[in-house]
Amino acid sequence: MNPVHYWRALWGIVGRELLRFVKQRERFISALVRPLVWLFIFAAGFRAALGIAITAPYETYILYEVYITPGLCGMIQLFNGMQSSFSMVYDREMGSMRMLMVCPLPRWFLLLSKLLAGTAVSVLQVYVFLAIAWFYEIEAPWQGYLWVLPALVLSGLMLGALGLLLSSFIKQLENFAGVMNFVIFPMFFMSTALYPLWKIKESSDLLHTLAQYNPFSQAVELTRFALYGQFNQEAFIYTFAAFVIFMAAAIIGYNPSKGMMTKKGGGAG
Amino acid sequence: MMSPIALSIKDVSFSYAGKKALDHIDFKIQPGECTILLGPNGAGKSTLFSLITRLYDTRSGLIELCGFNVKQQTRKALAKLGVVFQQSTLDMDLTVMQNLRYHAALHGMGRKLATQRIREELERLNMYERRFEPVRQLNGGHRRRVEIARALLHKPSLLLLDEPTVGLDVPSRQDIVEHVHQLATDQKLAVLWASHLIDEIYPADRLIVLHQGKIKADGTVNEVLKLSNTSSIKEAFYQLTQGGQA
Numbered sequence: 096m097n098p099v100h101y102w103r104a105l106w107g108i109v110g111r112e113l114l115r116f117v118k119q120r121e122r123f124i125s126a127l128v129r130p131l132v133w134l135f136i137f138a139a140g141f142r143a144a145l146g147i148a149i150t151a152p153y154e155t156y157i158l159y160e161v162y163i164t165p166g167l168c169g170m171i172q173l174f175n176g177m178q179s180s181f182s183m184v185y186d187r188e189m190g191s192m193r194m195l196m197v198c199p200l201p202r203w204f205l206l207l208s209k210l211l212a213g214t215a216v217s218v219l220q221v222y223v224f225l226a227i228a229w230f231y232e233i234e235a236p237w238q239g240y241l242w243v244l245p246a247l248v249l250s251g252l253m254l255g256a257l258g259l260l261l262s263s264f265i266k267q268l269e270n271f272a273g274v275m276n277f278v279i280f281p282m283f284f285m286s287t288a289l290y291p292l293w294k295i296k297e298s299s300d301l302l303h304t305l306a307q308y309n310p311f312s313q314a315v316e317l318t319r320f321a322l323y324g325q326f327n328q329e330a331f332i333y334t335f336a337a338f339v340i341f342m343a344a345a346i347i348g349y350n351p352s353k354g355m356m357t358k359k360g361g362g363a364g
Numbered sequence: 365m366m367s368p369i370a371l372s373i374k375d376v377s378f379s380y381a382g383k384k385a386l387d388h389i390d391f392k393i394q395p396g397e398c399t400i401l402l403g404p405n406g407a408g409k410s411t412l413f414s415l416i417t418r419l420y421d422t423r424s425g426l427i428e429l430c431g432f433n434v435k436q437q438t439r440k441a442l443a444k445l446g447v448v449f450q451q452s453t454l455d456m457d458l459t460v461m462q463n464l465r466y467h468a469a470l471h472g473m474g475r476k477l478a479t480q481r482i483r484e485e486l487e488r489l490n491m492y493e494r495r496f497e498p499v500r501q502l503n504g505g506h507r508r509r510v511e512i513a514r515a516l517l518h519k520p521s522l523l524l525l526d527e528p529t530v531g532l533d534v535p536s537r538q539d540i541v542e543h544v545h546q547l548a549t550d551q552k553l554a555v556l557w558a559s560h561l562i563d564e565i566y567p568a569d570r571l572i573v574l575h576q577g578k579i580k581a582d583g584t585v586n587e588v589l590k591l592s593n594t595s596s597i598k599e600a601f602y603q604l605t606q607g608g609q610a
Contacts, residue, residue, distance in 0.1 A: 097472060100471075103469045103472050104469055104470050104471075104472060107465070108466075108469075108470075110466075111458070111466045114458060115455065115457055118458070191455070193419060193453065194447075194449070194467075195470070196417070196418075196419060197417045197447055198470035199440070200470070351418055351419060351421040
Protein backbone atom coordinates (compact mmCIF):
# COMPACT_ATOMS: atom_id res chain seq x y z
CA MET A 96 0.00 0.00 0.00
CA ASN A 97 1.16 3.50 -0.82
CA PRO A 98 2.38 5.39 2.31
CA VAL A 99 1.27 8.67 0.71
CA HIS A 100 -2.29 7.34 0.80
CA TYR A 101 -1.97 6.73 4.56
CA TRP A 102 -0.55 10.18 5.11
CA ARG A 103 -3.30 11.89 3.13
CA ALA A 104 -6.00 9.91 4.89
CA LEU A 105 -4.52 10.72 8.31
CA TRP A 106 -4.49 14.44 7.53
CA GLY A 107 -7.97 14.18 6.08
CA ILE A 108 -9.30 12.67 9.31
CA VAL A 109 -7.38 15.00 11.66
CA GLY A 110 -8.22 18.03 9.50
CA ARG A 111 -11.92 17.16 9.51
CA GLU A 112 -11.98 16.82 13.29
CA LEU A 113 -10.23 20.17 13.78
CA LEU A 114 -12.58 21.84 11.29
CA ARG A 115 -15.59 20.43 13.10
CA PHE A 116 -14.15 21.60 16.39
CA VAL A 117 -13.63 25.14 15.09
CA LYS A 118 -17.16 25.24 13.67
CA GLN A 119 -18.80 23.95 16.83
CA ARG A 120 -17.99 26.86 19.13
CA GLU A 121 -20.41 25.80 21.84
CA ARG A 122 -18.54 22.49 22.13
CA PHE A 123 -15.30 24.38 22.65
CA ILE A 124 -16.79 26.72 25.22
CA SER A 125 -18.51 23.98 27.20
CA ALA A 126 -15.31 21.92 27.21
CA LEU A 127 -13.58 24.89 28.82
CA VAL A 128 -16.30 25.99 31.19
CA ARG A 129 -16.35 22.65 33.04
CA PRO A 130 -12.73 22.71 34.30
CA LEU A 131 -12.86 26.46 34.85
CA VAL A 132 -15.85 26.07 37.17
CA TRP A 133 -13.87 23.49 39.12
CA LEU A 134 -10.85 25.74 39.23
CA PHE A 135 -12.53 29.05 40.09
CA ILE A 136 -15.30 27.80 42.34
CA PHE A 137 -14.68 24.29 43.64
CA ALA A 138 -10.94 24.67 44.20
CA ALA A 139 -11.34 28.13 45.70
CA GLY A 140 -13.92 26.79 48.13
CA PHE A 141 -11.79 23.83 49.09
CA ARG A 142 -8.60 25.79 49.42
CA ALA A 143 -9.07 26.19 53.16
CA ALA A 144 -10.37 22.67 53.77
CA LEU A 145 -7.59 20.78 52.04
CA GLY A 146 -4.00 21.39 52.97
CA ILE A 147 -1.51 19.90 50.57
CA ALA A 148 1.82 18.92 52.08
CA ILE A 149 5.01 19.12 50.09
CA THR A 150 4.99 16.21 47.66
CA ALA A 151 6.84 15.65 44.40
CA PRO A 152 6.93 17.28 41.93
CA TYR A 153 6.20 20.35 44.07
CA GLU A 154 9.08 21.81 46.01
CA THR A 155 7.06 23.95 48.34
CA TYR A 156 3.61 24.24 49.86
CA ILE A 157 1.11 24.86 47.10
CA LEU A 158 -2.40 26.16 46.84
CA TYR A 159 -5.14 23.65 46.15
CA GLU A 160 -5.76 25.35 42.77
CA VAL A 161 -2.20 24.52 41.77
CA TYR A 162 -2.62 20.89 42.81
CA ILE A 163 -5.91 20.45 40.99
CA THR A 164 -4.79 21.99 37.67
CA PRO A 165 -3.16 18.84 36.16
CA GLY A 166 -6.22 16.89 37.30
CA LEU A 167 -8.44 19.30 35.43
CA CYS A 168 -6.25 18.90 32.33
CA GLY A 169 -6.96 15.19 32.71
CA MET A 170 -10.64 15.95 33.13
CA ILE A 171 -10.69 17.83 29.83
CA GLN A 172 -9.07 14.87 28.11
CA LEU A 173 -11.30 12.33 29.83
CA PHE A 174 -14.44 14.15 28.72
CA ASN A 175 -13.01 14.67 25.26
CA GLY A 176 -12.14 10.99 24.94
CA MET A 177 -15.64 9.99 26.00
CA GLN A 178 -17.21 12.64 23.82
CA SER A 179 -15.36 11.44 20.73
CA SER A 180 -16.46 7.89 21.44
CA PHE A 181 -19.98 9.23 21.94
CA SER A 182 -19.72 10.86 18.53
CA MET A 183 -18.50 7.53 17.11
CA VAL A 184 -21.59 5.77 18.40
CA TYR A 185 -23.63 8.62 16.91
CA ASP A 186 -21.68 8.37 13.64
CA ARG A 187 -22.28 4.65 13.59
CA GLU A 188 -26.00 5.09 14.11
CA MET A 189 -26.10 7.88 11.56
CA GLY A 190 -23.95 5.99 9.10
CA SER A 191 -20.91 8.25 8.74
CA MET A 192 -18.83 5.67 10.56
CA ARG A 193 -19.69 3.26 7.77
CA MET A 194 -18.39 5.81 5.29
CA LEU A 195 -15.05 5.71 7.06
CA MET A 196 -15.04 1.92 7.34
CA VAL A 197 -15.61 1.36 3.61
CA CYS A 198 -12.57 3.34 2.56
CA PRO A 199 -9.71 1.14 1.36
CA LEU A 200 -7.44 1.37 4.41
CA PRO A 201 -6.92 -1.05 7.29
CA ARG A 202 -9.39 -0.60 10.09
CA TRP A 203 -6.71 -0.26 12.78
CA PHE A 204 -5.25 2.67 10.87
CA LEU A 205 -8.61 4.38 10.54
CA LEU A 206 -9.31 3.95 14.25
CA LEU A 207 -5.85 5.20 15.19
CA SER A 208 -6.30 8.22 12.93
CA LYS A 209 -9.65 8.97 14.57
CA LEU A 210 -7.95 8.69 17.92
CA LEU A 211 -5.12 11.03 16.93
CA ALA A 212 -7.67 13.53 15.64
CA GLY A 213 -9.56 13.47 18.95
CA THR A 214 -6.30 13.77 20.89
CA ALA A 215 -5.23 16.80 18.84
CA VAL A 216 -8.49 18.53 19.79
CA SER A 217 -8.10 17.66 23.48
CA VAL A 218 -4.50 18.91 23.61
CA LEU A 219 -5.64 22.17 22.08
CA GLN A 220 -8.34 22.50 24.73
CA VAL A 221 -5.86 21.80 27.55
CA TYR A 222 -3.47 24.49 26.33
CA VAL A 223 -6.25 27.07 26.23
CA PHE A 224 -7.21 26.02 29.78
CA LEU A 225 -3.58 26.28 30.95
CA ALA A 226 -3.36 29.74 29.40
CA ILE A 227 -6.43 30.90 31.33
CA ALA A 228 -5.05 29.31 34.51
CA TRP A 229 -1.80 31.19 33.95
CA PHE A 230 -3.70 34.48 34.07
CA TYR A 231 -5.20 33.21 37.33
CA GLU A 232 -1.61 33.00 38.56
CA ILE A 233 -1.32 29.24 38.37
CA GLU A 234 2.03 29.22 36.70
CA ALA A 235 4.30 26.29 35.93
CA PRO A 236 7.92 26.80 34.84
CA TRP A 237 7.91 27.78 31.13
CA GLN A 238 9.71 24.56 30.11
CA GLY A 239 6.87 22.67 31.75
CA TYR A 240 4.52 23.91 29.05
CA LEU A 241 6.74 22.19 26.47
CA TRP A 242 7.33 19.01 28.49
CA VAL A 243 3.67 18.60 29.10
CA LEU A 244 2.93 18.23 25.37
CA PRO A 245 4.09 14.60 24.96
CA ALA A 246 2.44 13.75 28.29
CA LEU A 247 -0.85 15.21 27.09
CA VAL A 248 -0.59 13.36 23.79
CA LEU A 249 -0.08 10.01 25.55
CA SER A 250 -2.76 10.72 28.11
CA GLY A 251 -5.18 11.84 25.36
CA LEU A 252 -4.44 8.70 23.36
CA MET A 253 -5.01 6.46 26.35
CA LEU A 254 -8.32 8.07 27.34
CA GLY A 255 -9.43 8.26 23.69
CA ALA A 256 -8.62 4.56 23.22
CA LEU A 257 -10.73 3.78 26.27
CA GLY A 258 -13.60 5.74 24.72
CA LEU A 259 -13.08 3.92 21.44
CA LEU A 260 -13.19 0.59 23.22
CA LEU A 261 -16.42 1.56 24.98
CA SER A 262 -17.95 2.74 21.72
CA SER A 263 -17.29 -0.68 20.17
CA PHE A 264 -19.40 -2.27 22.90
CA ILE A 265 -22.26 0.18 22.95
CA LYS A 266 -25.15 -0.68 20.69
CA GLN A 267 -27.17 2.48 20.92
CA LEU A 268 -26.76 6.09 21.92
CA GLU A 269 -29.22 5.68 24.79
CA ASN A 270 -26.87 3.23 26.48
CA PHE A 271 -24.12 5.77 26.42
CA ALA A 272 -25.40 7.93 29.26
CA GLY A 273 -25.08 4.97 31.64
CA VAL A 274 -21.54 4.29 30.58
CA MET A 275 -20.66 7.93 31.08
CA ASN A 276 -21.88 7.68 34.66
CA PHE A 277 -20.20 4.35 35.26
CA VAL A 278 -16.90 5.34 33.68
CA ILE A 279 -16.31 9.09 33.85
CA PHE A 280 -17.34 9.79 37.43
CA PRO A 281 -15.70 6.79 39.13
CA MET A 282 -12.56 7.32 37.09
CA PHE A 283 -12.38 10.98 37.93
CA PHE A 284 -13.24 10.84 41.62
CA MET A 285 -11.24 7.68 42.25
CA SER A 286 -8.03 9.29 41.09
CA THR A 287 -5.32 11.68 42.13
CA ALA A 288 -6.94 14.48 40.14
CA LEU A 289 -8.59 16.07 43.19
CA TYR A 290 -6.58 14.75 46.14
CA PRO A 291 -3.17 13.10 46.53
CA LEU A 292 -2.86 9.38 47.17
CA TRP A 293 -1.69 9.73 50.77
CA LYS A 294 -4.79 11.77 51.55
CA ILE A 295 -7.00 9.00 50.11
CA LYS A 296 -5.11 6.41 52.16
CA GLU A 297 -6.03 8.26 55.33
CA SER A 298 -9.69 7.53 54.70
CA SER A 299 -9.72 4.13 52.96
CA ASP A 300 -7.13 1.55 51.96
CA LEU A 301 -9.40 0.10 49.31
CA LEU A 302 -9.99 3.48 47.70
CA HIS A 303 -6.28 4.12 47.84
CA THR A 304 -5.53 0.90 45.97
CA LEU A 305 -8.23 1.58 43.39
CA ALA A 306 -7.00 5.12 42.87
CA GLN A 307 -3.43 3.92 42.54
CA TYR A 308 -4.25 1.45 39.79
CA ASN A 309 -6.69 3.72 38.03
CA PRO A 310 -5.06 4.53 34.66
CA PHE A 311 -6.55 8.02 34.87
CA SER A 312 -4.51 8.67 38.04
CA GLN A 313 -1.37 7.65 36.21
CA ALA A 314 -2.18 9.92 33.28
CA VAL A 315 -2.79 12.82 35.67
CA GLU A 316 0.52 12.16 37.49
CA LEU A 317 2.36 11.98 34.16
CA THR A 318 0.92 15.38 33.28
CA ARG A 319 1.58 16.80 36.76
CA PHE A 320 5.26 15.83 36.72
CA ALA A 321 5.75 16.90 33.09
CA LEU A 322 4.27 20.31 33.86
CA TYR A 323 7.09 20.79 36.37
CA GLY A 324 9.75 19.51 33.98
CA GLN A 325 9.99 16.04 35.50
CA PHE A 326 9.54 12.61 33.98
CA ASN A 327 7.47 10.15 36.00
CA GLN A 328 8.62 6.85 34.56
CA GLU A 329 6.13 4.68 36.41
CA ALA A 330 3.20 6.83 35.29
CA PHE A 331 4.54 6.81 31.72
CA ILE A 332 4.85 3.02 31.55
CA TYR A 333 1.46 2.52 33.14
CA THR A 334 -0.30 5.03 30.86
CA PHE A 335 1.43 3.67 27.77
CA ALA A 336 0.54 0.07 28.67
CA ALA A 337 -3.08 1.08 29.29
CA PHE A 338 -3.16 2.80 25.89
CA VAL A 339 -1.81 -0.30 24.11
CA ILE A 340 -4.32 -2.59 25.85
CA PHE A 341 -7.34 -0.32 25.26
CA MET A 342 -6.35 0.26 21.64
CA ALA A 343 -5.80 -3.43 20.89
CA ALA A 344 -9.16 -4.29 22.46
CA ALA A 345 -10.88 -1.50 20.50
CA ILE A 346 -9.38 -2.78 17.23
CA ILE A 347 -10.68 -6.25 18.03
CA GLY A 348 -14.04 -4.70 18.92
CA TYR A 349 -14.25 -3.07 15.51
CA ASN A 350 -13.05 -6.13 13.60
CA PRO A 351 -15.92 -7.37 11.46
CA SER A 352 -15.20 -11.04 12.10
CA LYS A 353 -14.09 -11.05 15.75
CA GLY A 354 -15.65 -8.10 17.43
CA MET A 355 -18.92 -6.70 18.57
CA MET A 356 -19.88 -5.42 15.13
CA THR A 357 -20.93 -8.92 14.17
CA LYS A 358 -23.28 -9.10 17.12
CA LYS A 359 -24.93 -5.77 16.60
CA GLY A 360 -27.50 -7.02 14.17
CA GLY A 361 -28.49 -5.58 10.89
CA GLY A 362 -30.43 -2.85 9.29
CA ALA A 363 -33.98 -2.64 8.25
CA GLY A 364 -34.02 -3.89 4.71
CA MET B 365 -6.21 -7.98 -15.08
CA MET B 366 -9.59 -6.34 -14.72
CA SER B 367 -12.36 -8.80 -13.99
CA PRO B 368 -15.32 -8.55 -16.40
CA ILE B 369 -17.65 -9.09 -13.44
CA ALA B 370 -18.16 -6.04 -11.22
CA LEU B 371 -19.85 -7.90 -8.38
CA SER B 372 -20.08 -11.60 -7.77
CA ILE B 373 -22.11 -13.04 -4.89
CA LYS B 374 -21.67 -16.79 -4.56
CA ASP B 375 -23.88 -18.82 -2.27
CA VAL B 376 -23.92 -16.26 0.54
CA SER B 377 -25.86 -16.95 3.72
CA PHE B 378 -25.93 -14.92 6.92
CA SER B 379 -27.70 -15.25 10.25
CA TYR B 380 -28.28 -13.00 13.23
CA ALA B 381 -28.55 -14.97 16.45
CA GLY B 382 -29.77 -18.09 14.66
CA LYS B 383 -32.24 -16.21 12.46
CA LYS B 384 -31.42 -16.45 8.77
CA ALA B 385 -31.19 -13.00 7.18
CA LEU B 386 -29.76 -14.23 3.87
CA ASP B 387 -30.22 -17.69 2.49
CA HIS B 388 -27.95 -18.97 -0.34
CA ILE B 389 -27.81 -15.72 -2.31
CA ASP B 390 -26.20 -16.04 -5.70
CA PHE B 391 -25.89 -13.43 -8.49
CA LYS B 392 -23.44 -11.45 -10.60
CA ILE B 393 -23.47 -7.89 -11.93
CA GLN B 394 -21.71 -6.87 -15.16
CA PRO B 395 -20.27 -3.41 -15.88
CA GLY B 396 -22.94 -1.08 -17.25
CA GLU B 397 -25.72 -3.14 -15.70
CA CYS B 398 -28.25 -1.38 -13.48
CA THR B 399 -29.63 -3.93 -11.06
CA ILE B 400 -32.50 -3.11 -8.76
CA LEU B 401 -32.63 -5.12 -5.58
CA LEU B 402 -36.28 -5.00 -4.72
CA GLY B 403 -37.62 -6.20 -1.42
CA PRO B 404 -39.87 -5.17 1.45
CA ASN B 405 -38.44 -4.02 4.79
CA GLY B 406 -36.61 -6.85 6.48
CA ALA B 407 -35.95 -8.70 3.21
CA GLY B 408 -32.19 -8.74 3.82
CA LYS B 409 -31.14 -5.87 1.54
CA SER B 410 -29.24 -3.94 4.21
CA THR B 411 -27.58 -7.14 5.45
CA LEU B 412 -26.38 -7.89 1.95
CA PHE B 413 -25.01 -4.35 1.66
CA SER B 414 -23.27 -4.71 5.01
CA LEU B 415 -21.56 -7.85 3.73
CA ILE B 416 -20.53 -6.28 0.42
CA THR B 417 -19.06 -3.26 2.26
CA ARG B 418 -17.55 -5.61 4.85
CA LEU B 419 -19.21 -4.08 7.83
CA TYR B 420 -19.88 -7.71 8.65
CA ASP B 421 -17.73 -10.61 7.57
CA THR B 422 -19.08 -13.15 5.14
CA ARG B 423 -19.13 -16.42 7.05
CA SER B 424 -20.71 -18.58 4.41
CA GLY B 425 -20.22 -18.01 0.69
CA LEU B 426 -18.00 -15.66 -1.30
CA ILE B 427 -18.28 -12.01 -2.35
CA GLU B 428 -15.97 -10.61 -5.02
CA LEU B 429 -15.66 -7.06 -6.25
CA CYS B 430 -13.96 -6.87 -9.66
CA GLY B 431 -12.39 -10.24 -8.90
CA PHE B 432 -11.15 -9.27 -5.42
CA ASN B 433 -12.40 -11.29 -2.49
CA VAL B 434 -13.98 -8.81 -0.05
CA LYS B 435 -12.87 -10.81 2.97
CA GLN B 436 -9.27 -11.50 1.96
CA GLN B 437 -8.42 -8.63 -0.40
CA THR B 438 -10.55 -6.08 1.41
CA ARG B 439 -8.68 -2.93 0.49
CA LYS B 440 -8.38 -3.75 -3.20
CA ALA B 441 -12.04 -4.67 -3.28
CA LEU B 442 -13.21 -1.56 -1.40
CA ALA B 443 -11.18 0.69 -3.72
CA LYS B 444 -13.55 -0.42 -6.51
CA LEU B 445 -16.65 0.44 -4.56
CA GLY B 446 -18.72 3.61 -4.29
CA VAL B 447 -21.54 3.65 -1.73
CA VAL B 448 -24.53 5.84 -1.01
CA PHE B 449 -26.05 4.79 2.29
CA GLN B 450 -29.68 5.06 3.24
CA GLN B 451 -29.01 7.68 5.89
CA SER B 452 -27.11 10.78 4.93
CA THR B 453 -23.46 10.46 5.89
CA LEU B 454 -22.45 14.03 5.13
CA ASP B 455 -21.10 16.32 7.81
CA MET B 456 -23.77 19.00 8.17
CA ASP B 457 -21.42 21.62 9.64
CA LEU B 458 -18.94 21.40 6.79
CA THR B 459 -19.31 22.71 3.25
CA VAL B 460 -19.90 20.51 0.21
CA MET B 461 -16.26 21.00 -0.78
CA GLN B 462 -14.94 20.09 2.70
CA ASN B 463 -17.04 16.93 2.74
CA LEU B 464 -15.79 15.87 -0.67
CA ARG B 465 -12.18 16.70 0.15
CA TYR B 466 -12.43 14.46 3.21
CA HIS B 467 -13.59 11.57 1.07
CA ALA B 468 -10.86 12.24 -1.50
CA ALA B 469 -8.25 12.16 1.28
CA LEU B 470 -9.58 8.82 2.53
CA HIS B 471 -9.05 7.47 -0.95
CA GLY B 472 -5.52 8.84 -1.08
CA MET B 473 -6.15 11.51 -3.71
CA GLY B 474 -3.78 14.47 -3.91
CA ARG B 475 -5.16 18.00 -3.74
CA LYS B 476 -4.91 18.68 -7.46
CA LEU B 477 -6.58 15.46 -8.53
CA ALA B 478 -9.24 15.86 -5.83
CA THR B 479 -10.06 19.40 -6.99
CA GLN B 480 -10.38 18.19 -10.56
CA ARG B 481 -12.54 15.18 -9.71
CA ILE B 482 -14.78 17.19 -7.37
CA ARG B 483 -15.35 19.71 -10.14
CA GLU B 484 -16.17 17.00 -12.69
CA GLU B 485 -18.64 15.20 -10.47
CA LEU B 486 -20.33 18.32 -9.07
CA GLU B 487 -20.69 19.85 -12.53
CA ARG B 488 -22.33 16.69 -13.79
CA LEU B 489 -24.94 17.10 -11.05
CA ASN B 490 -25.25 20.89 -11.42
CA MET B 491 -23.93 21.41 -7.90
CA TYR B 492 -20.57 23.03 -8.57
CA GLU B 493 -21.78 26.58 -7.85
CA ARG B 494 -22.91 25.44 -4.41
CA ARG B 495 -19.62 23.88 -3.40
CA PHE B 496 -18.88 26.42 -0.66
CA GLU B 497 -22.28 26.13 1.00
CA PRO B 498 -22.60 24.21 4.27
CA VAL B 499 -24.44 20.93 3.71
CA ARG B 500 -27.00 21.99 6.32
CA GLN B 501 -28.28 24.64 3.90
CA LEU B 502 -29.01 22.12 1.12
CA ASN B 503 -32.34 20.38 0.67
CA GLY B 504 -32.63 16.58 0.81
CA GLY B 505 -32.37 16.11 -2.94
CA HIS B 506 -29.24 18.23 -3.22
CA ARG B 507 -27.62 16.43 -0.31
CA ARG B 508 -28.23 13.16 -2.11
CA ARG B 509 -26.61 14.57 -5.24
CA VAL B 510 -23.55 15.48 -3.20
CA GLU B 511 -23.45 11.95 -1.81
CA ILE B 512 -23.61 10.47 -5.29
CA ALA B 513 -20.83 12.80 -6.42
CA ARG B 514 -18.81 11.71 -3.40
CA ALA B 515 -19.35 8.01 -4.10
CA LEU B 516 -18.03 8.53 -7.64
CA LEU B 517 -14.97 10.67 -6.81
CA HIS B 518 -12.54 7.75 -6.83
CA LYS B 519 -14.03 6.30 -10.04
CA PRO B 520 -15.44 3.06 -8.63
CA SER B 521 -16.51 0.14 -10.82
CA LEU B 522 -19.57 -0.64 -8.72
CA LEU B 523 -21.99 1.85 -7.21
CA LEU B 524 -24.09 0.61 -4.30
CA LEU B 525 -27.18 2.63 -3.43
CA ASP B 526 -29.14 1.71 -0.33
CA GLU B 527 -32.60 3.22 -0.77
CA PRO B 528 -31.13 6.63 -1.61
CA THR B 529 -34.43 8.28 -2.51
CA VAL B 530 -36.24 7.59 0.75
CA GLY B 531 -37.80 10.79 2.06
CA LEU B 532 -37.27 12.80 -1.11
CA ASP B 533 -39.97 14.60 -3.09
CA VAL B 534 -40.99 13.24 -6.50
CA PRO B 535 -38.92 15.59 -8.73
CA SER B 536 -35.76 14.97 -6.64
CA ARG B 537 -36.35 11.23 -6.82
CA GLN B 538 -36.84 11.27 -10.57
CA ASP B 539 -33.73 13.35 -10.93
CA ILE B 540 -31.59 10.86 -9.03
CA VAL B 541 -33.09 7.80 -10.72
CA GLU B 542 -32.43 9.36 -14.13
CA HIS B 543 -28.89 10.36 -13.22
CA VAL B 544 -27.89 6.94 -11.94
CA HIS B 545 -29.29 5.18 -15.00
CA GLN B 546 -27.37 7.60 -17.17
CA LEU B 547 -24.17 6.79 -15.29
CA ALA B 548 -24.62 3.07 -15.87
CA THR B 549 -25.12 3.63 -19.60
CA ASP B 550 -22.51 6.31 -20.23
CA GLN B 551 -19.73 5.16 -17.95
CA LYS B 552 -20.29 1.41 -17.94
CA LEU B 553 -20.73 1.66 -14.19
CA ALA B 554 -22.26 -1.38 -12.52
CA VAL B 555 -25.08 -0.32 -10.20
CA LEU B 556 -26.77 -2.22 -7.40
CA TRP B 557 -29.74 -0.21 -6.17
CA ALA B 558 -31.69 -1.43 -3.15
CA SER B 559 -35.24 -0.16 -3.18
CA HIS B 560 -38.80 -0.90 -2.25
CA LEU B 561 -40.15 1.72 -4.64
CA ILE B 562 -41.44 0.20 -7.83
CA ASP B 563 -41.53 3.42 -9.85
CA GLU B 564 -37.73 3.62 -9.71
CA ILE B 565 -37.38 0.69 -12.08
CA TYR B 566 -36.69 1.26 -15.78
CA PRO B 567 -37.83 -1.33 -18.35
CA ALA B 568 -34.23 -2.15 -19.28
CA ASP B 569 -33.18 -2.77 -15.67
CA ARG B 570 -32.37 -6.09 -14.21
CA LEU B 571 -34.53 -6.93 -11.25
CA ILE B 572 -33.72 -9.09 -8.24
CA VAL B 573 -36.62 -9.63 -5.87
CA LEU B 574 -35.45 -10.45 -2.37
CA HIS B 575 -37.83 -11.66 0.29
CA GLN B 576 -37.12 -13.17 3.70
CA GLY B 577 -33.47 -13.56 2.76
CA LYS B 578 -34.12 -15.47 -0.44
CA ILE B 579 -34.03 -14.49 -4.10
CA LYS B 580 -37.57 -14.89 -5.39
CA ALA B 581 -36.89 -13.70 -8.93
CA ASP B 582 -33.87 -12.56 -10.95
CA GLY B 583 -34.07 -11.27 -14.51
CA THR B 584 -35.12 -8.42 -16.76
CA VAL B 585 -38.41 -6.71 -15.99
CA ASN B 586 -40.13 -8.81 -18.70
CA GLU B 587 -38.64 -12.04 -17.38
CA VAL B 588 -39.86 -11.30 -13.87
CA LEU B 589 -43.35 -10.47 -15.15
CA LYS B 590 -43.38 -13.74 -17.08
CA LEU B 591 -42.16 -15.71 -14.10
CA SER B 592 -44.81 -14.29 -11.81
CA ASN B 593 -47.44 -14.43 -14.53
CA THR B 594 -48.43 -10.82 -13.96
CA SER B 595 -48.69 -7.70 -16.10
CA SER B 596 -47.11 -5.08 -13.86
CA ILE B 597 -44.13 -4.87 -11.53
CA LYS B 598 -46.45 -3.92 -8.71
CA GLU B 599 -48.46 -7.10 -9.14
CA ALA B 600 -45.32 -9.19 -9.60
CA PHE B 601 -43.80 -7.72 -6.43
CA TYR B 602 -46.98 -8.43 -4.47
CA GLN B 603 -47.21 -11.93 -5.89
CA LEU B 604 -43.60 -12.76 -5.09
CA THR B 605 -43.49 -11.24 -1.62
CA GLN B 606 -47.01 -11.33 -0.17
CA GLY B 607 -48.52 -14.13 -2.22
CA GLY B 608 -45.80 -16.51 -1.21
CA GLN B 609 -46.72 -16.14 2.44
CA ALA B 610 -50.37 -16.99 2.08
